[in-house]
Amino acid sequence: MTSTNEAGSRSGPGQAAVLTVLTTTDAAQKAQDLASGAVAARVAACAQIAGPVVSVYRWEGAVETAQEWQVLFKTTAARYDALESWLAEAHDYDTPEIIATPVVRGSAAYLEWVARETAE
DSSP states (O other): OOOOOOOSSSEEETOEEEEEEEEEESSHHHHHHHHHHHTTTSSSEEEEEEEEEEEEEEEETTEEEEEEEEEEEEGGGGHHHHHHHHHHHOOSEEEOOEEEEEEEOOOOOHHHHHHHHHHH
C-alpha cells in the first residue's frame, strides 16, 4: 500500500518522502563545491552535476544567455528547508535557482538510503 504525504510524494509504509532539488551555477568547480558541501553537511544524500547547459533568462530587465552547470540533489522533504538554507548561504548568485520536485516513485532501497544519508 502506498500513501501520499505532505510533500505530495507517494511512498510505501515507513518511507520518507524524497525530493530532487535543482540549482545551477556558472562554473564546474562551483558546482562540485555545492555538491560535495551539501553531501558533507548531510542536507543531501547525493548530487549529480550536468553541464555545461545554456540558460536563457531575464535579469534586471534584459534577456541574458549564460553557460551554467546544473546540480541535482537528492534529499528528503524533511531536510528540504535545511538544504534550501544551506544553498542560499553557499551559493554566490543573488537569486539562485532552487527548485524541488517530489519523487513520485522509486526503489524502496534507494529511497531508504536517501533517508538514512540525510538523517540529522
